[in-house]
Amino acid sequence: MKSKVAIVTGGTRGIGEAVSIALNGAGFKVAANYAGNHNRAQDFNARTGISIYPFDVSDFEQCKAGVEKITSELGEVDVLVNNAGITRDRTLHSMDFEQWNSVLQTNLSSCFNMSRCVIEGMRERGFGRIVNIGSVNGQAGQYGQVNYSASKSGIHGFTKALAKEGAGKGITVNAIAPGYVDTDMVRAVPEKVLEKIILTIPVRRLGRAEDIARGVMFLVDENASFITGSTIDINGGQHMY
Numbered sequence: 001m002k003s004k005v006a007i008v009t010g011g012t013r014g015i016g017e018a019v020s021i022a023l024n025g026a027g028f029k030v031a032a033n034y035a036g037n038h039n040r041a042q043d044f045n046a047r048t049g050i051s052i053y054p055f056d057v058s059d060f061e062q063c064k065a066g067v068e069k070i071t072s073e074l075g076e077v078d079v080l081v082n083n084a085g086i087t088r089d090r091t092l093h094s095m096d097f098e099q100w101n102s103v104l105q106t107n108l109s110s111c112f113n114m115s116r117c118v119i120e121g122m123r124e125r126g127f128g129r130i131v132n133i134g135s136v137n138g139q140a141g142q143y144g145q146v147n148y149s150a151s152k153s154g155i156h157g158f159t160k161a162l163a164k165e166g167a168g169k170g171i172t173v174n175a176i177a178p179g180y181v182d183t184d185m186v187r188a189v190p191e192k193v194l195e196k197i198i199l200t201i202p203v204r205r206l207g208r209a210e211d212i213a214r215g216v217m218f219l220v221d222e223n224a225s226f227i228t229g230s231t232i233d234i235n236g237g238q239h240m241y
Helices: 015-024 038-048 060-074 097-125 136-140 146-170 189-197 209-220
Strands: 005-008 029-036 051-055 078-080 128-133 169-179 231-234
Touching: 005 015, 005 060, 005 128, 005 231, 015 029, 015 038, 015 209, 029 038, 029 060, 038 051, 051 060, 060 078, 060 097, 078 097, 078 209, 097 128, 097 146, 097 209, 128 146, 128 209, 136 146, 136 169, 169 209, 209 231
Parallel strands: 005 029, 005 078, 029 051, 078 128, 128 169, 169 231
Antiparallel strands: none
């Protein structure tokens, strides 16, 4: 049986790294995208053997060229995991437009850019799995993260709308909303603030990247065809609704 091809944006570190490794272990041909940390990406490639592809997911033309390169080298794309994300935390009264726009472009517009580049092929072949990584802060909001919360909230609406468009063509589109996961991004939070955050998590720990990867693997399975337009919360009970 031909191996399926999966793209993971932001796929060489943090949650993306765990997802790339899980997909690779399940027999997928994985293309791990990254933006700027070449040394980290090279190390990831050396450790895992997973192919790496540098391009900026906030730039549509770079996404188009990147997907074309992946397709020519690995094959038609069956699975897309939109994971890439950044933070530029500020309260709104001190946030400038660049801090707003860079987060919206990288976190939300990237979902359009990448999905647009693979959706036609998925429709033609009658199969596709798209998983978008949202956030608990896109559901509950967070002080100092108007830009980040807006971008992640937008992902949840994007997911539902695209799920309706793809459902008749064998394409499922779902989201995962992680809570606070032990990644570089979360480790950058001041220790005292992080301690307070953990106290709000009923399981009393940060999530692990592998926790999120297991959710992705569930959603991309061929047998998950009746699950679409859904958001799976993986947050240790921090936010329930």
